[in-house]
Amino acid sequence: LEAKHIEELDALVLGAGFSGVYQLKRLRDEGYKVKLVEAGSDYGGIWYWNRYPGARVDSHAPHYQFSDPELWQNWHWKQRFPDHKELREYFKFVAEKWDLRKDTYFDTYISSAIWDEEDGKWVITAKDGRVFKSTFFLPHTGIAASRSIPNWKGISSFKGLIVHSSYWPHDEPDLKGKKVAVIGTGSTGVQLSHAVSEVAGELVVFQRTPAMPLRMRQVNYADDEEPMPKKEMAEFFENCHDRYWGFDFELLPKNTFDDDEATRQATYEKLWENGDFTFWLGTYSDMLFSPEANHEAYKFWREKTRARLNDPRHQELLAPTNQPYPFGCKRVPLENGYFDMFNKPNVDLVDVNQTPVVEVTEKGIRTTEKEFEFDIIVLATGFDAVTGGLTTMDIRGIGGQTIKDKFQKKGPSTFCGICVAGFPNMFFSNGPQAPSAFCNGPTCSEIQGDWIVDVMNRLRKAGLNSIVADEAGEKTWTDHVEGVAHSSLLPKAKGWYMGDGIPGKPRATQMYLGGVPNYKASLGSSVSRGYKGFHFEGLKVE
Ligand code: NA7
Numbered sequence: 001l002e003a004k005h006i007e008e009l010d011a012l013v014l015g016a017g018f019s020g021v022y023q024l025k026r027l028r029d030e031g032y033k034v035k036l037v038e039a040g041s042d043y044g045g046i047w048y049w050n051r052y053p054g055a056r057v058d059s060h061a062p063h064y065q066f067s068d069p070e071l072w073q074n075w076h077w078k079q080r081f082p083d084h085k086e087l088r089e090y091f092k093f094v095a096e097k098w099d100l101r102k103d104t105y106f107d108t109y110i111s112s113a114i115w116d117e118e119d120g121k122w123v124i125t126a127k128d129g130r131v132f133k134s135t136f137f138l139p140h141t142g143i144a145a146s147r148s149i150p151n152w153k154g155i156s157s158f159k160g161l162i163v164h165s166s167y168w169p170h171d172e173p174d175l176k177g178k179k180v181a182v183i184g185t186g187s188t189g190v191q192l193s194h195a196v197s198e199v200a201g202e203l204v205v206f207q208r209t210p211a212m213p214l215r216m217r218q219v220n221y222a223d224d225e226e227p228m229p230k231k232e233m234a235e236f237f238e239n240c241h242d243r244y245w246g247f248d249f250e251l252l253p254k255n256t257f258d259d260d261e262a263t264r265q266a267t268y269e270k271l272w273e274n275g276d277f278t279f280w281l282g283t284y285s286d287m288l289f290s291p292e293a294n295h296e297a298y299k300f301w302r303e304k305t306r307a308r309l310n311d312p313r314h315q316e317l318l319a320p321t322n323q324p325y326p327f328g329c330k331r332v333p334l335e336n337g338y339f340d341m342f343n344k345p346n347v348d349l350v351d352v353n354q355t356p357v358v359e360v361t362e363k364g365i366r367t368t369e370k371e372f373e374f375d376i377i378v379l380a381t382g383f384d385a386v387t388g389g390l391t392t393m394d395i396r397g398i399g400g401q402t403i404k405d406k407f408q409k410k411g412p413s414t415f416c417g418i419c420v421a422g423f424p425n426m427f428f429s430n431g432p433q434a435p436s437a438f439c440n441g442p443t444c445s446e447i448q449g450d451w452i453v454d455v456m457n458r459l460r461k462a463g464l465n466s467i468v469a470d471e472a473g474e475k476t477w478t479d480h481v482e483g484v485a486h487s488s489l490l491p492k493a494k495g496w497y498m499g500d501g502i503p504g505k506p507r508a509t510q511m512y513l514g515g516v517p518n519y520k521a522s523l524g525s526s527v528s529r530g531y532k533g534f535h536f537e538g539l540k541v542e
Helices: 018-029 084-097 187-197 230-240 261-274 291-306 312-318 403-410 441-462 471-486 516-528
Strands: 006-014 034-037 110-116 121-126 131-139 161-164 179-183 202-207 347-351 357-360 364-367 371-373 376-379 394-396
Touching (some): 006 018, 018 084, 110 131, 179 187, 179 364, 261 291, 312 347, 394 403, 471 516
Parallel strands (some): 006 034, 006 131, 110 394, 161 376, 179 202, 202 347
Antiparallel strands (some): 121 131, 357 364
């Protein structure tokens, strides 16, 4: 390629979700030549792609937004749990306030990023042939960039519409009176099937593992109502940055059996009534660590849930007598009608453990029991979560090693969940071995984004060209991430937190469960100890 066809940058940021948008804004403010590149056609990241009926964030307002006062002083949330449309409106507003569009390339899918050792630059190539040469490569691809689709026989023979939940058609297919299948009962399946059940003629939910959703207390705010008075917001964001899950609430400073039975039930009841994540993340401190504590929470959840289901078969499938896995060790969805919909005559539940799917036919789905006919099949079957965004690209570091090969051996290994040994000048947010989905999204986008800007500023000031994590630091962090997870009940559940469900993907802890304050301390201590855990390679002192 001739040099004129190559765009030279200080930094290429990949992915226009919270992390990428924040990174572009911060780096441009610091005077870097930076572009944001995105495969979709607009801002929003997960909210650009996930526009299926019922898609909404489970973090209650005002948590799920940036802390910049210029934004929150001028923005009004309409719902306590904003839906995908409101979230895309928010991104539009942010893009305008921060003047992002002039530095963003949409519809640009990056297929490879190769570290040029001679030049000390990343050579980044888009599918359409465009090439960027950039000192820094910041792939903020998030936890859900790569879809997981079942390898079912006959899947391409279906004559109706078959669609993964995150590729919901922009022209919004009419579901009225239609026969719809929803495969999967994760956070997506729970939201989607409830929304579909309100309009479809028939809905069949295919369940492999029951989710343990909590009641969502939705609120629609009037024009003069706010989730929180504006004068409290600055302190609120400061708190979020210093609390375990990146929200303004904390775990209770006591264990489950510190309380007597009556107090414990009253505590559960109060958390339940909040109608948000607090029954999961603001509860007794030992809930995710002690099997007995966990079972106590499960029992409460099970009885609340069973009380809403009329059919004993549904009770046993959706809220089993025997606890199937530790509560909260698969992502806990929120719902406001999911269980009630199973009492309707036009909603059916298939347990694919009892009657597995044999094949997809022209007309629908054949299980070992019978053939179901559908107009639409929705695959709410999840993602190659957390690492998929990185491993689906051809990313090559020193000596031509690839991220895919590296992560394929034993699972992700990173330094502080922000970079990888052997891959200089590459940093990512909300990726593997960081708090990521164990942290309110925007909080960690800001914490990690700020750290990355700080590194780049220090390098620039020192006249250095590149920085790379060392293997020792990476091993220490990987052992720590695994150690924290294995001190908890997390590994006892099968799911994407542990890398399960993707053929060939090694079972390993995908995210850091040690909480935001510990995470920040780890990032901070590597800096205060003179970037312990890093080498400065390919130095070019200018
Ligand atoms: P999840 O949480 O990975 O859920 C996927 C669901 O699909 C889950 O219930 C799976 O069952 C089910 N699944 C996957 N493959 C199959 C097959 N082959 N047959 C039947 N059922 C299947 O993805 P979501 O989209 O719901 O959520 C992703 C995250 O995005 C969410 O947690 C938020 O953090 C944002 P399983 O439990 O594996 O038995």
